[in-house]
Amino acid sequence: MTKFSDQEDPGFKAVCGELRRWATSRRPKPSYTSERRGELKITLRQKEGTETINQAKFIVPYLKNEKFVRRAEILDQLKARLSFSEDNHASQHRVSLFGLGGVGKTQIALAFIHWIKETNSEVSVIWVHASSPERFQQSFSRIAEEFQIPGYENPKSNVLVLVQQWLEKKNCGKWLMVVDNADDAELFFGKPNPIESNPLDASTNLAQYLPVCAHGTLLITTRNKQIGVKLASGDGSSMLQVQEMNASESESLLKSSLATLAVNEEESRIRGQGEVSSGSQHMDDIIPADQKTNPLASELLSMMSYLDRQDITLEILQEYNRQHEDDPRSSIELKRSIGILKNFSLVTEQKNGSLDMHRLVQLVTRSWLDKTEASDWFRRKALVCISNLYPFGEFKNREVCRAYLAHALAVLELDVANKDEEATSRASLLHCVGEYFLRDGQHRHAENMIQEAFEIRMSSLGETHPYTLQSMANLAVTFYFQGRYKEAEKLEIRALEAQKLSLGETHPSTLRSMTNLAVTFQSQGRYEEAEKLEVQALEAKRISLGETHPSTLGSMVNLAITFYRQGRYEEAEKLEIRAVEAQKLSLGETHPDTLRSIANLAATFYSQGRYEEAKKLDLQALDARKISLGEAHPDTLTSMANLGGTLHASGHLDAALSLMTTCLDSRKRVLGNDHPDTLRCVKTLEDWGNGTQNQ
Numbered sequence: 001m002t003k004f005s006d007q008e009d010p011g012f013k014a015v016c017g018e019l020r021r022w023a024t025s026r027r028p029k030p031s032y033t034s035e036r037r038g039e040l041k042i043t044l045r046q047k048e049g050t051e052t053i054n055q056a057k058f059i060v061p062y063l064k065n066e067k068f069v070r071r072a073e074i075l076d077q078l079k080a081r082l083s084f085s086e087d088n089h090a091s092q093h094r095v096s097l098f099g100l101g102g103v104g105k106t107q108i109a110l111a112f113i114h115w116i117k118e119t120n121s122e123v124s125v126i127w128v129h130a131s132s133p134e135r136f137q138q139s140f141s142r143i144a145e146e147f148q149i150p151g152y153e154n155p156k157s158n159v160l161v162l163v164q165q166w167l168e169k170k171n172c173g174k175w176l177m178v179v180d181n182a183d184d185a186e187l188f189f190g191k192p193n194p195i196e197s198n199p200l201d202a203s204t205n206l207a208q209y210l211p212v213c214a215h216g217t218l219l220i221t222t223r224n225k226q227i228g229v230k231l232a233s234g235d236g237s238s239m240l241q242v243q244e245m246n247a248s249e250s251e252s253l254l255k256s257s258l259a260t261l262a263v264n265e266e267e268s269r270i271r272g273q274g275e276v277s278s279g280s281q282h283m284d285d286i287i288p289a290d291q292k293t294n295p296l297a298s299e300l301l302s303m304m305s306y307l308d309r310q311d312i313t314l315e316i317l318q319e320y321n322r323q324h325e326d327d328p329r330s331s332i333e334l335k336r337s338i339g340i341l342k343n344f345s346l347v348t349e350q351k352n353g354s355l356d357m358h359r360l361v362q363l364v365t366r367s368w369l370d371k372t373e374a375s376d377w378f379r380r381k382a383l384v385c386i387s388n389l390y391p392f393g394e395f396k397n398r399e400v401c402r403a404y405l406a407h408a409l410a411v412l413e414l415d416v417a418n419k420d421e422e423a424t425s426r427a428s429l430l431h432c433v434g435e436y437f438l439r440d441g442q443h444r445h446a447e448n449m450i451q452e453a454f455e456i457r458m459s460s461l462g463e464t465h466p467y468t469l470q471s472m473a474n475l476a477v478t479f480y481f482q483g484r485y486k487e488a489e490k491l492e493i494r495a496l497e498a499q500k501l502s503l504g505e506t507h508p509s510t511l512r513s514m515t516n517l518a519v520t521f522q523s524q525g526r527y528e529e530a531e532k533l534e535v536q537a538l539e540a541k542r543i544s545l546g547e548t549h550p551s552t553l554g555s556m557v558n559l560a561i562t563f564y565r566q567g568r569y570e571e572a573e574k575l576e577i578r579a580v581e582a583q584k585l586s587l588g589e590t591h592p593d594t595l596r597s598i599a600n601l602a603a604t605f606y607s608q609g610r611y612e613e614a615k616k617l618d619l620q621a622l623d624a625r626k627i628s629l630g631e632a633h634p635d636t637l638t639s640m641a642n643l644g645g646t647l648h649a650s651g652h653l654d655a656a657l658s659l660m661t662t663c664l665d666s667r668k669r670v671l672g673n674d675h676p677d678t679l680r681c682v683k684t685l686e687d688w689g690n691g692t693q694n695q
Contacts, residue, residue: 056173057124059146061350064114065107077240078112082217084120084174092212096220096228099242105221108242109178112219116176124175126167130188131181134406135310136160136206141399147172151627154590158630160209167211175216182222182231189230207231296321296329297337301346302374305365306382306414308406309357311350314338316407319385380422383411387425393436401436408433420460427456431471438478441633447478464502466509469495473513480516481634483676485524492517506544508551511537515555522558523676527566534559548586550593553579557597564600569608576601590628592635595621599639602646611650618643632670634677637663641681648688660685 074097081095097105113125126143129135140163144152149166151157166172182188188207210218210231222228225239232238303320304312321334329337338355341347347355357365369375386407391397408429416422434449454471461468476491496517499510518533538555545552560575576597583594602617622639629636640663648656664685667678 056122057126057146058117059143060110060113060125060127060178061129061352061356062110062127062348063351065110071104071108071111074108074240074242075112075115078108078219079115081238081240082112082176082219084116084123084176084217092214092216092218094218094220094232095238095240096222096232097240097242098222098225098228103242105242106180109180109219109221113176113178120174122174124173126175126177128177128179129181129310130179130206131183131310132308132406133187133206134402134409135308136187136209137402138311140209141402143167154628157628158626161630162627164209164211167216168213170213170215173215177211177216177218179210179218179220179231182220182227183224185224185227188227296333297340299378300337301341301361301365302369302378303382303385304347304355304357305362305369306379306411307386308410309359309362310354311403311406312347312355312357313403314353315389316385319388320381323381323384376416379411379414379416380419383414383416383422383429384425386411387429390429390432393432393434393439398436398439401432405433405436423456423460427453427460427467427471430456431467431474434478435474438474438481441629441635443478443481443634447475447482450475450478464498466503469498469502469513470509473509473516476520477516480520480523483671483674485520489517489520489524492520506540508544511540511544511551515558518562519558522562522565525565527562531559531562531566534562548582550583550587553582553586553597554593557593557600560604561600564604564607567607569604573601573604573608576604590624592628595624595628596635599642602642606642606646606649611646615643615646615650618646632666634671637666637670638677640666641677641684645684653688657685657688660688 078095082093097108099105113127116123116125128139128143130139137159140159141152143149143163144157144159144166147163147166149162151162152159167175167177188205190205207230218231220228220231222231228239300317300320304317307316317334317338321329338347341355342349345358346361347357349355369378386404390404390408391400393401412426412429412433416426430449430453434446434453437443437446437449450471454468454475457465457468457471463469463472472491473495476488476495479485479488479491492513496510496513499507499513503510514533514537518530518537521527521530521533534555538552538559541549541552541555556575557579560572560579563569563572563575580594580597580601583591583597587594598617599621602614602621605611605614605617618639622636622643625633625636625639640659644656644660644663647653647659660681664678664681667675667681671678
């Protein structure tokens, strides 16, 4: 917002002329474990050259705002501080734009990068949403795809590390990254309490993934001055303040935008060619007035205000439209209603077709709704829409789960009336999000989600309903991964007995619970009980699913681990080799199940004294897991510990000690001091210090 002294100010006249031109022009259409134990199956470098790797990219989700009122002073300061005229920078250039939400930081950044695009064609421009870890991850995923970074197609890849390392390569060329809405200190630097903070957690330490190199430049927008200082120079010298709008100016701006929903449908169809309402009416009258002319546009805006404000996909709006079975609207009407919201800047369209709401538009819309009885209705619709769209959290759905995660977390925070439909939708969404967290190694988050889903289903469906038993079984898995074996066993037995009665002994869900119980027995050293269940499950799966089905191969791997733990290494090796070869063919060499089997085979080689063979496989598993899962994932830490054991056994004592110490520190942060894997790591280091070897 630019201020002027009076109506005769030359700047004011120029702006008015620009606004008149805007009002009469047609808007362009947007384009657009013992460390040497086996790993259990729970059922639920490219060489650098001297040439530039890529042509310059422009990875920005927004079109140029032709109606942006130029703010010459601050843009000139940006041009001076973030110059690409120097061939070689001694250090990285970083600048932070800070100011209250809604004052125009993002629009200034957008104007600046389009100037860079026009004047420095060799510079890649990259836009990163930083309002949440999910948006940050999605932005990096898009960067990886646009640059075709090796490994990006693997859904289990740690795309944050891939992009960071890629951009830091000098032959990547010059680049400018905009980190937009970096407002949450905890997201970027972790919790202030070092005991609670996990520096390896990608969801709370985003600053560690911002590339650091002389050929790259960072422009940060933030409402938090302290974050801006820390992300830029560290001493405040690279800060530019964007002057704020006062409360009345902000309200007037939003009234002008929201009031345009009251235009008639013919004016809407013209797409903004007519005069726009002055917005002088009271805020409470805006949306009700629109109900008479274009109710769907108002409904969409209301429902969207309860979602995450970024990346609202067309599928979500289509799902909302499908909820109106008694009054379905055509796809043409839906498209027209979305067009109204875009035309009057209530939402902006990204290049991928998804919509963003401005923070102030979202806040004002919610504020108005919360004064009406419609609030609960739109909250419920938002919850039902996301619940219907969110898939099961299995491996193949990982990217879709990640894309909708921010919306899922937003609607789960809503206070919604507890009716049957909403309870069912909430339980389903909690279960699916919990399953995603479970497979992503976020076991505590998974437990919280699945525990609530289980309680809702127990209350509404009863204990023997298949959905309730499914949540019960998954809750047991979260206990298992946290080393709470007795709690896991109790729930697994309860689920298994109920599934045998209601579904039958050979039903896939029953066999899944049988497999999980066997794994829990195995982790407690009850190998005979584990073997009995594993053989039973394996034979049933061979008959019902086939020899090469992933679930069958998973049972084969689990049986091999039991053989391994009983010292039956030749039998274990035979099964593991069969499993690895089959999984490479059916799942791929970097699939988590394949890597788990490779790690298990390495453990078997180790136990037979075949250290070179073990080391080769340990390295293969560790490198692949670092890329696909991240350095802090529990499976990666297991591979790190296994390699440490192999190095120690083969005489590389210093390297082994360094690796195992790093592993212990990471496990304390990720798993906790009392987790069995952490305690096992402590004992290993004690044994090495005493001159014994337990690896």
